Amino acid sequence: MSPPFLVAIVPAWNEAGAIGGVVDEVRSVSAEIEVVVVDDASRDETASIAEAHGATVLRLPFNVGIGGAVQTGFRYALEQGYERAVRLDGDGQHDASQIPKILAPIEVGDADLVIGSRFVDPDGTYRPPLARRMGIRIFARLVSMLGRQRVTDTTSGFIALDRAGIELFAVEYPHDYPEVEATLVALRSGLRLAQVQVEMRERTAGTSSITFLRSLYYIVKVTLALFVASLRRYPKLEGAER
Amino acid sequence: MTPLRVSIVGVAASLLLILVVLELVRGRRLKERYALLWLATGAVLLVLSAWRGGLNTVAGWLGVTGYPPAVLFAVATLFVLLVLLHYSTVISKLTDENVELAQRVALLEERVGRSQLSDRQRAPG
Numbered sequence: 001m002s003p004p005f006l007v008a009i010v011p012a013w014n015e016a017g018a019i020g021g022v023v024d025e026v027r028s029v030s031a032e033i034e035v036v037v038v039d040d041a042s043r044d045e046t047a048s049i050a051e052a053h054g055a056t057v058l059r060l061p062f063n064v065g066i067g068g069a070v071q072t073g074f075r076y077a078l079e080q081g082y083e084r085a086v087r088l089d090g091d092g093q094h095d096a097s098q099i100p101k102i103l104a105p106i107e108v109g110d111a112d113l114v115i116g117s118r119f120v121d122p123d124g125t126y127r128p129p130l131a132r133r134m135g136i137r138i139f140a141r142l143v144s145m146l147g148r149q150r151v152t153d154t155t156s157g158f159i160a161l162d163r164a165g166i167e168l169f170a171v172e173y174p175h176d177y178p179e180v181e182a183t184l185v186a187l188r189s190g191l192r193l194a195q196v197q198v199e200m201r202e203r204t205a206g207t208s209s210i211t212f213l214r215s216l217y218y219i220v221k222v223t224l225a226l227f228v229a230s231l232r233r234y235p236k237l238e239g240a241e242r
Numbered sequence: 243m244t245p246l247r248v249s250i251v252g253v254a255a256s257l258l259l260i261l262v263v264l265e266l267v268r269g270r271r272l273k274e275r276y277a278l279l280w281l282a283t284g285a286v287l288l289v290l291s292a293w294r295g296g297l298n299t300v301a302g303w304l305g306v307t308g309y310p311p312a313v314l315f316a317v318a319t320l321f322v323l324l325v326l327l328h329y330s331t332v333i334s335k336l337t338d339e340n341v342e343l344a345q346r347v348a349l350l351e352e353r354v355g356r357s358q359l360s361d362r363q364r365a366p367g
Binding site for chain 1: 264267268273274275277278281338339342343346
């Protein structure tokens, strides 16, 4: 048996309608990928459906939020010795057939963390509502400034990591609304970041977890977290490939 | 009108609160989620201390005619109550989650013990 290589981490909360399709799609990319669904205490059949479709299921005892759920997957990847991890959403908005595309910069040794971005290519088809587009852009600017590297999409949940990235995120990952802050933490820890244009689909089932009051909390919390993270000192990682 | 010295002490105290909270977050001893209410407390007290005319106006609305800085105390007390109430809800949630974790560990230990026992029975010696 060869050592485990690539794991796909799929956080899911009440995604019974979509999770089976997501697991199938990832497995159809390659039979070598272990699909790990982190079930964040769903009240529906998410966990058993994922299991029936051949995924490894990590069941959290109660809802810990998206960041805590994703980090559970990174910890699993660390413990099991995986060299590569991709993370995609359980609602089907990320197209699993683009997994090889977002892994490519890692395979050629150019990056430790690859973000599947909707805005690398100015002709991309993703046109979010104005408020969300502005939010995404402002956070991208802020992270670019504080991390000293241009980042186009800090809110994407479609990412790929090498071993150095897995090691970082297994111990260092924000627990709520994690993506923006995690990008900055990765840059400040010395991970090499690449961005790849991806298209995302509309949700196939379920509802987005973002409501108006939560967006307010989101903005304030993430801004504070970015500000504080830029005051912290992060140990520079010694990547295996450097 | 508020005595100048009260305003200065108020500004200093609220700035100190904000700085201490930020330092606690930076040192990872306080999560952002639980820092927000403290920062709001500091910000409101800072504004009311520094903007003396504003404090007078608010005191007027509330019918506090004799001593406007009393409003500072009232607002500070209100925020402390809010923080405490918030923490009470947080503790309640933590209590439930802690019980759930203990129960899960007990069930897991029982399951692990049983599978070790059956392994031993299958492969004696």
